[in-house]
Amino acid sequence: MVYLPTLLFSLGEGAVVPLIPVIAASRGATLASAGLIASALVVGQLCGNIPAGWLVARAGERITMVIAGSVSLIGVVGSALAPSLALFSVAVFVVGMSAAAFGLARHAFMTTRVPVQFRARALSLLGGSFRAGMFVGPFLAAALLSLFHTETAALWFFVVCLAALILLVLFGPDPETQAAPAEHESIPTEDTGEAVTGSIPLRQSQAPGTGVFRTMWRNRGVLSRLGLAAASLSAVRSARQVVLPLWGVSIGLDASSIALVVGVSGAIDFALFYASGQVMDRFGRLWAALPAMVLMGSGFLVLSFTHDADTKVLWFGMIAAVLGVGNGLSSGILLTLGADVAPQNEPAAFLGSWRTLTDAGGAAAPLVFSGIAAISSLALGAVAMGVIGVVGAIGFLRYIPRFVPRPPAQ
Structure with a gap:
């Protein structure tokens, strides 16, 4: 009941995401407009994080998941039946917003219920569930294409996954009532600059009247420091x-x-997702975040010098493996850091802001790289990504010890 809904959602999404530009092109879109339509998914996710925080804070994780699944179901059916590219784009945008609400609801649940002693492992498994779906989904899409000879088969597969998810969440055991909230030390509601040493209690303990934007303002210190470092990790990923x-x-x-x-x-990358949680729980968050950023940042920097080398293909394979290791070591770190620093009085609103920052980093990086490559070269674009990785590593080195406590002794 904790991980299966995430796996179902990510399986359907993983099957559909690679085919969005293909479906758009088959309906008359140019290559440029097909790419723009595909980006509507990311834009929808960016726009959906903060409203999702408001919804989770008021309706709860389970109701939010049902709403997100239902709205996403409407969006996917709309994608399959849309008579025009404009409606298809709107449907893709709606699916992105729903994905944001679904992810934030599960993130908030894990934050409130999982004890800090094994929080990173639990959240790495959550991230691994998503990665598994995104990894297997394209293979399922390929099988569906060969069987039905139409790209919309993947959309109907997503519909089946969403229907199963909604039924599971509605009629399965409710983990919110079965899992007792984890006990944590109290933490300050204002950003004092001191290390945050706890997590999030149940919604009932939140301060009434504390809104999304007030929560963002109160926690501007951690968001503008550790949050930006987290956004840089999302960018290099x-x-x-x-x-x-x-x-x-x-x-x-x-x-x-x-x-x-x-x-x-x-x-x-996929093989290392649980190892990341083990490292974070046993040795601290920095021991996963810093090596991951150093590996990915240095990988991009080294790659930039290999384009014209005689062994450029060998270098390409080696750097791809290094980037996979770095990405795998960072599995679950964004979820875990968000849970570590979320404030006591309005957890969902904070997580919405946190996820907006990290999603923005992930959305901006391909645009930055493509823009630099268009006006200069791929090598300079790779250098820019490497610099982002190095700067992010410095940010983690400075701000994780300040805002995040070391895990308790195992």
Whole structure:
């Protein structure tokens, strides 16, 4: 009941995401407009985080998940039946907003119920559930395409996943009532600059009248410091998905070779998601965040010097593996840090702001890289991603010890 809904949602989303530009192109969109329509999913997620925080704070995690699943179901059906590209874009945007609400509801539940002693492992498993769906989903989409010979088959598969999710959440055991809230030390409601040493109690203990924007203002210190470092991690993560395919094309690899290299990198990433939680719980958050950022930042910097090397294909494969290791080591760190520093009086509103920051970093990085590559070169774009990684590593080194406590002794 904790992880299966996330797996169902991510399986359907993972099957649909690669096909959104394909479906848009099949309905008359140009390549540029198809890419723009695909970005509506990310834009919807960005726009949905803060309203989702408001909804979770008032309706609870379970009701929010049902609402998000139902609205997403409408959006996916609308995508399958949309008679125009404009309506298709709106439907994709709605799915993105629903994904934000669903993710935040599960994040808030894990934050309130999981004891800090194994919080990172629990949230790494949550992140792993999402990664599993996004990893397996494209293969399921390929099987559906070969079976039904239409891209909309993946959309109807997403509909089935959402229907199962809604039924599971509505009629399955309610983990909110079965899992007692974790006990934590009290924490300050204002940002004093001191380390945050607790987590989030139940909604009933929240201060009445504390709104989303007031919560953001009260916690502006941690959001503008640790939050920006977290956004840089999200940026280098998403940059990998754009840089590697384009780099492979630029050095002359065919599509199957690029897919193999990216697939191996993704497999390494997926294999390490639980190890990340173990490291964070046993040694502290910094021991996962800092190596991950150093590996990814230095990986992009080294890659930028290999474009014209005689062994450029070998370097490409090696750097892809290094980026996979770095990404795998960072699995669950954004969820865990958000849970660690969330304030006592309005957890959902804070998490909405936190997730907006991290999603914005992930959305901006591909645009920054593509823009630099368009006006200069892929190598300079890779350098920019590497610099973001190094700056983020410095941010984590400075602000994790300040805002996040070391985990209790195991």
